[in-house]
Amino acid sequence: MESVKEYVKLIRLPNLLLVVSIQLMMYHWVLIPVLAQYTLEPAMPPADFYIMLLSSFFIAAGGYVINDYFDMRIDEINKPLTRVVGRTLTKKQTMLFYQVLSGIGMLLGILLCVKTMSLTNFLVYVMFLGLLWFYSSSYKRQYVLGNLIVAFLMGMVPVFIALLELRYMNLIYEPSDDVNFIANLVLGWMGAFGILAFVWTFIYEMARDLFTEKGDRELECHTFAVVLGYKKTKILIGVCVVVALAVSAYLLFALSPLEGSWGWRYFVCAIVVTCGYFLYSLAKASSLMDYQFTANMAKALLLLSMGYAMVVCWEYQL
Numbered sequence: 001m002e003s004v005k006e007y008v009k010l011i012r013l014p015n016l017l018l019v020v021s022i023q024l025m026m027y028h029w030v031l032i033p034v035l036a037q038y039t040l041e042p043a044m045p046p047a048d049f050y051i052m053l054l055s056s057f058f059i060a061a062g063g064y065v066i067n068d069y070f071d072m073r074i075d076e077i078n079k080p081l082t083r084v085v086g087r088t089l090t091k092k093q094t095m096l097f098y099q100v101l102s103g104i105g106m107l108l109g110i111l112l113c114v115k116t117m118s119l120t121n122f123l124v125y126v127m128f129l130g131l132l133w134f135y136s137s138s139y140k141r142q143y144v145l146g147n148l149i150v151a152f153l154m155g156m157v158p159v160f161i162a163l164l165e166l167r168y169m170n171l172i173y174e175p176s177d178d179v180n181f182i183a184n185l186v187l188g189w190m191g192a193f194g195i196l197a198f199v200w201t202f203i204y205e206m207a208r209d210l211f212t213e214k215g216d217r218e219l220e221c222h223t224f225a226v227v228l229g230y231k232k233t234k235i236l237i238g239v240c241v242v243v244a245l246a247v248s249a250y251l252l253f254a255l256s257p258l259e260g261s262w263g264w265r266y267f268v269c270a271i272v273v274t275c276g277y278f279l280y281s282l283a284k285a286s287s288l289m290d291y292q293f294t295a296n297m298a299k300a301l302l303l304l305s306m307g308y309a310m311v312v313c314w315e316y317q318l
Contacts, residue, residue, distance in 0.1 A: 003088070003089075006084050006088045006089055007089070007097060009084055010064065010065050010068060010084045010085070010089065010094070010097065011061040011064050011065060011101070012061075012064045015060075015064065016057055016060055016061055016064075018299070018302075018303060019056060019057070019060050019154075019157060020053060020056070020057060021303070021306075022157050022158065022197065022303075022306050023052075023053055023056060023157060023158075023161060024053075025306055025307075025309040025310075026157075026158045026161050026190060026193060026306075026309060027042070027049055027161060028313075029309035029310055029312060029313035030158075030189055030190070030193065030309050030312050030313070031161065031162075031165060031186065031189075031190075033312060033313045034185060034186065034189055034312070035182070035186070038182055040182065042165055042168075043165060043168035043169045043171070043172045043173070044164055044165045044168040045168075048112060048115065048164075048168075049161075049164075051108050051111060051112055052108075052109075052112055052160075052161070052164060054105075054108055055105045055106075055108035055109040055112065055125075056105070056157070056160075057105070058101050058102070058104045058105030058108065059101075059102060059105035059106065059109070059125070059128055059129065059132070060105075060132075061101045061105075062098050062099075062101035062102035062105060062129075062132070063132035063135075063136070065094060065097050065098040065101060066095075066098045066102075066132065066133060066136045066137075067132075067135075067136040067140075068083075068084060068085045068094065069085055069091060069094045069095060069098060069136070070136045070137050071085075071136070072085045072086045072091065073215075074212070074215035074216065074218070074221070075215065076215075077214055077215035077218050102129060106125060106129065109121075109122070109125040110122065110125070112164070113125070116164070116167045116168065116171065117171075118167050120163075120167075121163065121164065121167065124156075124160065124163070128153065128156075131149055131152075131153060132153070135149045135150065140221065141220070141221040141222060142222055143222040143223070143224075143227055144224075146205075146223070147202055147205040147206060147209075147223075147224070148202070150201060150202075150205050151197075151198045151199070151201040151202035151205060152198065154197045154198065154201040154302075155194040155195065155197045155198030155201070156194065157194070157197060158190045158191075158193040158194045158197060159187075159190050159191060159194040161190055162186050162187045162189075162190035162191070165186055166183050166186065166187065169182075169183055189312070192251045193306065193308070193309070195247060195251070196244075196247070196248060196251065196305040196306070196308070197302065197305070197306065199240070199243065199244040199247055200244060200298070200301050200302040200305050201302055202240065203237060203240050203241060203244060203298050203301070204295060204298035204299050204301075204302055206224050206233060206236065206237050206240065207237060207282070207291070207294050207295040207297075207298040208295045208298075209223040209224045209225040209226075209233065210225045210230060210233060210234075210285070210291040210294070210295070211288060211291040211292050211295050212225075213225035213226060213230070224236065234282055234283065234285075237282060238279055238282070241275055241278070241279060244275075244305075245271065245272065245275060248267060248271055248305060249267065252264065252267050252308075262311050262314060262315060263308070263311050263315070266307070266308065266310075266311050270304050270307060271301070271304055271305065274297070274300065274301055274304060275301065277297070278294065278297045278298065278301060281293060281294050281297060282294045
């Protein structure tokens with residue numbers, strides 16, 4: 001039983017549930033209400049959506065496992081008492097676990113690609129696996145690149161739902177201006193949420209760099225905290241938060257019906273207020289516990305930005 005807990009700990013279940021939650025939000029609170037305005041249902045069968053959900057779950061879980069596999073020496077410094085690889089599980093066990101998880105995820109992805117006859121989606125799955133591997137083995141140690149890759153992968157979470165839905169639409173409907181309009185609308189909505197996921201994940205990654213700076217420096221990882229130091233990294237995070245708020249406000253204004261009163265209420269009460277407290281906590285942070293708290297707050301801001309989906313669902317069903 002104890003070994004099962006260690007395997008569960010290795011996949012970082014809370015982070016996986018965050019990814020799953022975002023996908024569920026996008027499907028039930030954005031895709032379905034938007035299509036319902038045109039008396040349409042998703043072309044993608046619900047069963048296939050949940051297959052995609054499971055494939056994402058297993059591939060992301062494998063990504064966390066291989067990340068800890070390559071981070072064993074860093075974790076010996078940053079979290080010697082709570083690390084799993086090299087303490088309760090061997091590297092061989094960890095690699096086998098990664099192969100099982102990624103294999104299941106890829107097989108489910110291939111099943112979807114066969115059903116949709118889509119080589120493009122297959123290549124996207126291969127890209128996901130490749131980026132997660134190379135990020136963990138080398139890219140995360142390079143300045144900026146590692147942060148960008150993680151942010152890109154999170155940004156693709158909503159976008160991939162749109163790509164899959166558009167593929168099903170192409171299989172079901174005859175090409176027409178109406179179909180193209182609806183397809184572009186779906187892609188626009190998911191792309192907007194993808195942009196929000198990208199910018200807030202990038203901020204989270206920078207905040208997390210502050211927490212892991214000691215181990216990263218020891219093993220010559222060129223993170224923001226290592227290259228710029230704590231003070232400059234905090235300033236850069238503050239600038240990125242302002243940019244993220246500007247992007248959120250623009251999307252709020254540009255996308256109907258979010259310019260309605262509920263959209264702005266959510267923006268001010270949920271996003272702006274939380275950002276203010278995040279920046280205050282970041283400015284005062286000085287200990288590892290403080291930096292871990294700010295990193296968790298950045299993750300909460302990511303989830304809150306995805307919470308715009310509630311506003312979309314509410315406004316479209318008025």
